[in-house]
Amino acid sequence: MQDDKKNTRSFPPMRDWPYYWISRVNAQYALVLEQQLKPQGINLSRWRVLSSLYEYGSLGVSEIADFAILRLNTTTKVVQKMAAEGLVKTQVSASDARITQVSLTEEGRRQAVFARAVAQKILEASFSDVSKADRERLNKILDRVAMRLTAMSDSGPEPDDAG
Structure with a gap:
């Protein structure tokens, strides 16, 4: 037990680790963003999908997962729900039938513009x-x-x- 205490003292305090601050900042950002988007029915996963499609246009589901930093199965579920709500449209890729291409509908684009404006205000305030x-x-x-x-x-x- 004494050896364990000696070994843990050789590590710097958590507040000296950049990952501590990265995690704290990300958690606070996600909390503020979700609080401000929730009244419009936009959660963080949906925000990431909307933002990815707004920025990159038509993408395959796996590309969305990569850009949105989401698991593929989570992305698939979010896209399916958004398609059912008329926010995105899906179609099989002309070049590869294994790929489902996703793009924003007009309503999806409207939500993406709103969400990005909210995120921009948070960015400006937090980095003022x-x-x-x-x-x-x-x-x-x-x-x-x-x-x-x-x-x-x-x-x-x-x-x-x-x-």
Whole structure:
């Protein structure tokens, strides 16, 4: 037991880990965004699908899952529900019958524009005292970290990188 206490003291406090702050910021952002979108019947999964389709146009379900950072089965369920509500239309891809292409309907586009406007206001308010240069720098740093983590998830961490 004494060895366990000694080992845990060698780790920095959680507040010194960037992932602590990334998780806190993401959780708070999701909470505020969901609170502001919920009255319009838009949850976070739906917001991510709407936003992906608004930005990229017609996408396959697996592409939406990738852009929206959702599991494929979750994305499929969200898309099916949105199709039943007339927010998206689906069709089999002309080039590959295994792919279901999804695009926004006019009502889906209206909801996407509304949701993106809400998200933009949250972004502006939460970064109001952060310079454009700092925001760009933060985005570049996070992009590099994300690429490194993607490479690690594809190949597994090297022994020295564990933890």
